[in-house]
Each structure stands twice: as structure tokens, then as C-alpha cells.
Amino acid sequence: MPGHENGHASGMPPRRLTRDELAILESRPKTKFQKFLDYVVCFLPVVAGGVALWEYNCLPDLQGNTHGNDYNWFILVLMGLVLIGFLASFCGRRAFRWMRYKAPFYTFVFLALAGYDWLTLKTGGLPLPYFPWLDQMLEAAIADWGYLMDCAKNSLILLFTGYFIGVGAGLVTGIACGYNRNVNYWIEPFTRLLGAIPSTTWLPVVMVLAATLFRGSVFIIALGVWYSVTIATKTGITNIDPAYFEAARTLGVKGMRLVGTIAVPSALPNILQGMTQGMSTACVALMVAEMIGVESGLGWYITWQKSWARYGNMYAAVVAICVIFVLVNTLLGAIRHYMLRWQER
Structure with missing residues (x-):
């Protein structure tokens, strides 16, 4: 029956299309040759990985330079992951769209690795010891793996301790300032003052006053996060339509229940945005605090290895920091x- 095939005819509301379904409907149909080219692009990272292996193993090293097999295994693992993605692209439209979107960048990464290796190991265009080739970095990371992981653990402990303290304090002050004008009167001047000054500026003073270097570093990280979350939360609450609060009051919601039922849920996009910005601020403060104050962590490790001119270890720690921050x-x-997720429906 027609009534069972169409939502309108049966009295049921029509199903809303997902974002992927809309993208499929809006995309123009492709010819067989265009589809073939898309799969060629998806396979290009594997080809670029092969180029990187050829450059590393077939081109002669600069006189005095030597290389091992760690870099070969590294490239082969990356190529294996990309090949898995390429094969998955045949299994579903969503996997194909993802691989087609990522393939050009992955191709660039392999070519960039080959270019850097050529400039260091093969030609010496980037001078030693300041620019070690990739195999040296991998060897340094493998040799000092245990200590690197211990420093990474200490960095994460410091980062998340300061971050969660800053988020908690920022939510309290942001909600209070956004919901109560009297509280905002007293807090706003401090947010304007602290917002104009990077939190790391206070590092010398805090390190003198703090009981321990760890607590001083936590305070510096929390201060930057506090400002970002406070401003974002306050902005989100002040931009809420007053009609929402009036409607809630007519339904019997009063006092602090308005905060939990109206203010915080409505300001959630702003709050999450402030938390994301706060993490970026926390990462910068973490590196500065570790390079100056604390006695362990990846920032401290970088400074220590640089002082001994062990640049392979130093760059290994830099890569570890980048990976950790990207994952976080x-x-x-x-x-x-x-x-x-309700915004996408």
C-alpha cells in the first residue's frame, strides 16, 4: 500500500537523512574512468612509500654516513596501515570516501620523509648534528624507550592535573559570572587582566612562591585553562534566550535547578569549545614549565638532551610530544x- 511506503501518507514523520546520505545524494555521478582515478589516488600513498624505501636503500649515502634497518621497518608499517585502508575502501562507500580524502596527505607525508632523508643522510644539505636523519631518531627512541615513556607519563600526569583543576575552576566561575551579575562584577576585572597576560608570564613568581615545582607548574597550566573555560562558559550562558528561563520557571523550575536544566545544557557547545582551547593553552604551558621548572617530563628531556648535543634523542622526544598532543x-x-551529536540530526 502507498501509505506504508511514504511517511507522509501513513501519518508518520519522514526520516531525516544523515550527513553521509546527503553527501551521496548531492554528489554528481562519476564515470568509470573517474572512479578508476579515485582508486589510483587512494593507492598513491603505497606508491609514495615505495619511493621512500627506494630512496633510502638505493641512493648512496653521503661519505661518513651510515644507516640501519629501523627506518625500513617504520616505512613498511606505515605502508601496511595505508594498504589496509586502501583495501577497506572496496568494502564500503564511507571507507572509500575517507581514504580518498586522506590519500593525498598520506602521499605528501611519505614524500616529505623521503625528502628529509635525502637532505640529511644522502646529501648533507641539512648539517649534522642539528639535523639527524630519521634512522638516527628511531635508533635513539628505541634505545631510550623506557626513559622516554617515563617522561611521557610524568608529562601527562602534570598536564591532566592542571587541566582538570583549571576546567573545574573555570566552570564554577563561568557559570557564576554568566548567571549572576553581582558575581560577574567582581570576577570580570580579573579575567580581563589575566586574559591579556599569558599564564607562562607568571612562571618565575609562581616557582618562587610554590611549595614544590610540581605545584607551581600545575598552577600555571590551570591558570590558562581556567581563563579559556571561564570566558567560554560565561559567553554561552549570557547568550541564552531569556525565554528559555521564563518557560522553565512557569513549569516550576527555580533556583539552582535552572542552572542544571537550562544554563549548562544550552551553553554546552561553548563550554566544550573552551575546554578544547584550554587544552591548547595547557600544552604550551606544560612545555614551558617543564623546560624551566620541573625535573622530569618530555620538555625537561628535550632541554637535557639538547645540552648534551644529543639531537637524535631530542627530536625523538619532540615527535613523542606531537603524537601525544594529537591523540589528546x-x-x-x-x-x-x-x-x-544532537546538532547533526
């Missing part, structure tokens, strides 16, 4: 996407 921000992005 990816996790925050996933949490934000999950909590705001």
Missing part, C-alpha cells in the same frame, strides 16, 4: 562530537 586533542574532539 583527537580524544577531546571525539568527546565533543559525541556530546553534541
Whole structure:
């Protein structure tokens, strides 16, 4: 019956299309040759990985330079992951679209690795010891793996301690300032003052006054996070339509219940954005605090290795920092996407 095929005819509301379904409907149909080219692009990272292996193993090293097999295994693992993605692109439209979107960048990464190796190991265009080739970095990371992981653990402990303290304090002050004008009268001058001055500026003073270097570093990290979350939360609450509060009051919601039922849920996008910005601020403050104050962590490790001119170890720690920060921000992005999934419906 027609009434069972169409939502309108049966009295049921029509199903809303997902973002992926809309993208499929809006995309123009492609010819067989265009589809073939898309799969060629998806396979290009594997080809670029092969170029990187050829450059590393077939081109002669600069006189005096030597290399091992760690870099070969590194490239082969990356190529294996990309090949898995390429094969998955045949299994579903969503996997194909993802691989087609990422393939040009992955190709660039392999070519960039080959270019850097050529400038260091093969030609010496980038001078030693300041620019070690990639195999040296991998060897240094493997040799000092245990200590690197211990420093990474200490960095994460310091980072998340300061971050969660800053988020908690920022939520309290942001909600209070956004919901109560009297509180905002006293807090706003401090937020304007502290917002204009980077939190790391207070590092010399805090390190003198703090009981321990760890507590001083936590305070510096928390201060930057506090400002970002406070401003974002306050902005989100002040921009809420007053009609929402009036409607809630007519339904019997009063006092602090308005905060939990109206203010915080409505300001959630702003709050999550402030938490993301706060993490970026926390990462910068973490590196500065570790390079100046604390006695362990990846920032401290970088300074220590640089003082001994062990640049392979130093760059290994830099790569570890980049990977950690990318993973942390990816996790925050996933949490934000999950909590705001109602915006995409």
C-alpha cells in the first residue's frame, strides 16, 4: 500500500537523512574512468612509500654516513596501515570516501620523509648534528624507550592535573559570572587582566612562591585553562534566550535547578569549545614549565638532551610530544562530537 511506503501518507514523520546520505545524494555521478582515478589516488600513498624505501636503500649515502634497518621497518608499517585502508575502501562507500580524502596527505607525508632523508643522510644539505636523519631518531627512541615513556607519563600526569583543576575552576566561575551579575562584577576585572597576560608570564613568581615545582607548574597550566573555560562558559550562558528561563520557571523550575536544566545544557557547545582551547593553552604551558621548572617530563628531556648535543634523542622526544598532543586533542574532539551529536540530526 502507498501509505506504508511514504511517511507522509501513513501519518508518520519522514526520516531525516544523515550527513553521509546527503553527501551521496548531492554528489554528481562519476564515470568509470573517474572512479578508476579515485582508486589510483587512494593507492598513491603505497606508491609514495615505495619511493621512500627506494630512496633510502638505493641512493648512496653521503661519505661518513651510515644507516640501519629501523627506518625500513617504520616505512613498511606505515605502508601496511595505508594498504589496509586502501583495501577497506572496496568494502564500503564511507571507507572509500575517507581514504580518498586522506590519500593525498598520506602521499605528501611519505614524500616529505623521503625528502628529509635525502637532505640529511644522502646529501648533507641539512648539517649534522642539528639535523639527524630519521634512522638516527628511531635508533635513539628505541634505545631510550623506557626513559622516554617515563617522561611521557610524568608529562601527562602534570598536564591532566592542571587541566582538570583549571576546567573545574573555570566552570564554577563561568557559570557564576554568566548567571549572576553581582558575581560577574567582581570576577570580570580579573579575567580581563589575566586574559591579556599569558599564564607562562607568571612562571618565575609562581616557582618562587610554590611549595614544590610540581605545584607551581600545575598552577600555571590551570591558570590558562581556567581563563579559556571561564570566558567560554560565561559567553554561552549570557547568550541564552531569556525565554528559555521564563518557560522553565512557569513549569516550576527555580533556583539552582535552572542552572542544571537550562544554563549548562544550552551553553554546552561553548563550554566544550573552551575546554578544547584550554587544552591548547595547557600544552604550551606544560612545555614551558617543564623546560624551566620541573625535573622530569618530555620538555625537561628535550632541554637535557639538547645540552648534551644529543639531537637524535631530542627530536625523538619532540615527535613523542606531537603524537601525544594529537591523540589528546583527537580524544577531546571525539568527546565533543559525541556530546553534541544532537546538532547533526
